[in-house]
Amino acid sequence: SCKTSERKSQGGKAEARSRGGAKEKTLECGQIVWGLAFSAWPAAEEGDADPACALGLPCLVLATGLNDGQIKVWEVQTGHLLFSLLGHQDVVRDLSFAPNGSPILVSASRDKTLRVWDLSRDGRQVQVLVGHVQWVYCCSISPDCSMLCSAAGEKSVSPGQDGGLAWQHWGGGSWQPRADTGLFSPPSHVPLHSPLDYSSDIHTSSLRSVCFSPEGLYLATVADDRLLRIWALELRSPVAFAPMTNGLCCIYFPHGGFIATGTRDGHVQFWTAPRVLSSLKHLCRKALRTFLTTYQVLALPIPRKLKEFLTYRTF
Template sequence: MLCSAAGEKSALLWSMRSFALIRRLEGHQSSVVSCDFSPDSALLVTASYDACVIMWDPYTGEQLRTLRYGGVRPCGPSCDIHTSSLRSVCFSPEGLYLATVADDRLLRIWALELRSPVAFAPMTNGLCCMYFPHGGFIATGTRDGHVQFWSAPRALASLKHLCRRALRTFLTTYQVLALPIPRKLKEFLTYRSF
């Protein structure tokens, strides 16, 4: 699959075999400007000017979690898009963290299982962010052409997470749901229980 964000209120998922549209992911209240797949391809995150990050199951199109910028303010038309617009989102290489850049002059790092950021860094004119392939550092780009490097939190992945990541690299959500295993295990493997 390939995901595209073209400034609409939705992201588009495309088949890389047939180059046909698989589905439209709708749920944002403003333009989607950034998207990224988790390292195991079992999750997709989208960031929008509506100050929300939505975590999706790309196989089913289901919204799994919404991270709201600012913590208290609801997403929607009432958001102040001039100060809180998201510009970029990316997964860490181990799939345990997300990094986001917004117009509020902050780089935020989110733990995948929490609903609030675990680290902040001040930056101005932020435009994009990307993790170093081996983790531990994030590069951010600014509108004035500068690149900044930041130290990022690192965590040793649990054996549970490593097993889930190994399985989900090869199995779709539908294949996991068809396995003859307990419901709780299916929920864990499909990121329904964080």
Template structure:
């Protein structure tokens, strides 16, 4: 599949086999600006200017989870204006346990998927994009003046639950896995 965030409140999933539109996914209240596939392509995450992060099942088009990107006004200069919380970028970590987001509120956030909350923050003025190093442990952020900054990211070993989930995803759908009594 190929995904496209075209600056609208929706995004498109296209087939690379037939070069046709698979589905148009809608659910954001503002323009979708970034998206990324989970490392094994079982999930898709999108972010929009309205500060929401949505995880989707790309096979069915169903919303699985929504994360809210809240601003921390105590850490901000109030002169940033009304658009201070616009999200810019979202990648999954290589092992799929974390997400990173960059927003105009001058923060890079690392999100734990199991906790559904940010577990780490870094100051990032004028951030435009971010990505994880392919082997983990580092997040790179691109900023408006053309520079790239590097941050130490969380390095963890996958839990048995996570490894089991990844193994099951190779032959079951997300819904079949969610129905299993895995805790």
């Protein structure tokens, strides 16, 4: 039921030449597609077993979250189906690749879990994140891959729920390191802890979307209470609000400064977001955390306060 088809774009020969022979491509998934995520993979090298990309050529990969709980991962240029990932028991609502280019994929589902997949190991499921009590709508990995944030439909603010917004250090905290791979597998149940302040009646309605800012110091959230919020992780509280109706999703402009939101009534709106000049300390932390897990940071022979800063426990 999964296949690819191509059709030449309409237009004259001159237009086709200017577009490099552009074609319309369709990936037939056989199911309703709820979530999408792109990633660019490096070129395969000689000796690679079953390389996803052609030798010497990088490739664009697309993950699709489907209605029956499957995730299908495609090589876009050829339409080749790379993986069919099985594990979710309900609709896969959102997908997020690790921004550092590693073949790690996180999925969010109506089965109330998030799952972590390692596509370099034949699409093996390596982590299951539990703790939400309602559908999980969205997930976002921080730009340096040190944190994972998720949004779910919890409507009450109570211990263990955190108003539907949860986060976890990437490869640290309660995670147990695996000696054979360097990856991390959780215990049977891992509570998700929120870094944000829920002492007031914030987010007492369902969250729909969450995303990190490009520098990793802000979070944007969309909720059913008709507000777009921008959170400063350093302050652990919202620093900006915007009224919006029927909000469903949000995304930061890649270079910061603006947020786009999508709504049920078919509109995309653009909002000015706070700009921040990252400190030299944060830039150094971001550079380190791009390739060091939380567990690796905690193992470094450095002062405790520096470890806390590098793992975002303090700012």
